Amino acid sequence: MNRILKKTAVMIMAAAIGVSMNYQGAAVFAGTNNNITKQARYVEPEEWNRTEIKAYQFDSTDKFENYLLTGGAHLYNKNFKQSDRMVKITVEDPGYFVISADTDGDGSQKVKLYDSTKKEVLAQTTSDGDLEYGRLAKTGETFYIQLPAKIDKIIITSGVIKDEFGSMKASDTYYESGTGAATYHPFSISKRSAVEFNISAINRKGGETYAYIEKKEKGVWKRLDNTVKIEPASYDDDFIHGLQKGEYRLLIKAPKTQLNAVSFTKSSKSKNVAYKKSKAKSISLNKEISNIYTTGEKAERWYKVKVTSSKKKRRLEFGEDTVSGGYKFTIYKAGSKKVFKTIKVTQEASGKMVTLPKKKGTYYFKISKLTKKTNGVYEIGYY
Incomplete structure (x- = not known):
């Protein structure tokens, strides 16, 4: 299942909470205002139990999310009276069409998706009956969702994400x-x-x-x-x-x-790193530190760990996440100029482990870039 459908599922939950809170809030207000009739308290919003839904285009998922949280989520309950239990969805603009149905149940509320000819469409359906589907669609295409005979609460959302973009912003x-x-x-x-x-x-x-x-x-x-x-x-x-x-x-x-x-x-990421062995940053037991190199940064960096017990083995794990090059980790034992271990971690490697001797002492290690192009994250863990 691709990223947009996963994100849509999260947005549905937020929208569902918003719908529920708005409905409950209206009921509380009605109960404290004697000028509002009993009948008015329970008038359903027009977005509920619709027999037809239109899927509009949005530039990105962020704008689609805003739509869902401000009236774009359609709730269905026991008052849905359509004889064939079908909800028609019309694509109003071209792009990546997405549709989701959250059954909010235990699997008893099964939903099905059909195309314009009412031929069933294979969509991602969870064991709880939730449905998620997405593909490129043209203006005017129609789909149908068939709801179960007995409905507790189902929320349907649909929209179209524009099939092109220019500038980007984070988390969209x-x-x-x-x-x-x-x-x-x-x-x-x-x-x-x-x-x-x-x-x-x-x-x-x-x-x-x-x-x-x-x-x-x-x-x-x-x-x-x-x-x-x-x-x-x-x-x-x-x-x-x-x-x-x-x-x-x-x-x-x-x-x-x-x-x-x-x-x-x-x-x-803070640039609070040590460039000299005498000022090496300490790494605590069972904690991981991470930082980055950018293409313009070249200086070597220093860290240290202390082994305080001779009864248990301690390990260092070195990892990276880069597109180019990688990192070299050179390890020294305090009081010795001799290299204890040299580790090279490249973009093809997932990480490497080093086991320290079961002796009390302090170990220093310096980090350097393997290539001029190296940029990205490095990680160090002490276990």
């Missing part, structure tokens, strides 16, 4: 069909950060997608590192960069047969 998801040529998507970083991109190539037979990052320096776009390849039907394919403050753009190249969902998140 966009959609783009391949053009066969490069497309460019600007974004900005205000603080030194770890920036994680997610590109999901949705179409199983759509071909590979390629992407990389460029930075604007003195009015010229300069490429930062290696190209990332995203395989077809690859969901949640992530890659991480260490970026300084500045203007950037994501370049994507995909065949016309491929559709990609694209998003990024960022996490600011």
Whole structure:
């Protein structure tokens, strides 16, 4: 299941809570106001039990979420009286059409999805009867959701995400069909950060997608590192960069047969690191530290750990998340200039472990970049 449908499921829950709270709030207000009749207290909102729903276009999932939380969620209950129990959904604008039905139950409320000919569509359905579906659709296409004979509470949401985008903002998801040529998507970083991109190539037979990052320096776009390849039907394919403050753009190249969902998140990282052995940062037992290198940072960094017991083995784990190059970790025992261990962790490796001797003492290790292009996250854990 791809990223937008997962996010939609979360939005449905938030929308459901909002619908419930608004309904309960109205009932409480009605009970404290003698001027409101009993009949008026229980008038259902017009968005409830609709026989027809229109799916409108939104630029991104963020705008779609705002719509869901401000009236775009349609609730169905025992008062739904349509004889064939069908709800018609009409696509009003072209793009990536998504629809979800949250049954909020124990699996007894089964829902089905049909196309315009009322032929059943294979959609993701959970054991609880929840339904999730998404694909590119054209203006005017119709779908039908068939609800069960007995309804406790079901919430249906639908919308269309625009099939192209320009600039990006963090924590939002966009959609783009391949053009066969490069497309460019600007974004900005205000603080030194770890920036994680997610590109999901949705179409199983759509071909590979390629992407990389460029930075604007003195009015010229300069490429930062290696190209990332995203395989077809690859969901949640992530890659991480260490970026300084500045203007950037994501370049994507995909065949016309491929559709990609694209998003990024960022996490600011302090530059509070030690550049001398005498000022090495301590790592605590059972805790993990992480930081980043950007392309403009070169200096080696120092950390240390203390082994306080000779009865138990302690291990160091070194990890990374980069697109280019990797990191070298050189370990020394206090009082000795001899190298205890050298570890190289590249983008192909998931991490490496080092077991320390069962002797009390302090161990120092320095971190350096393997290549000039190396940028991204490094992690160190002590166990």
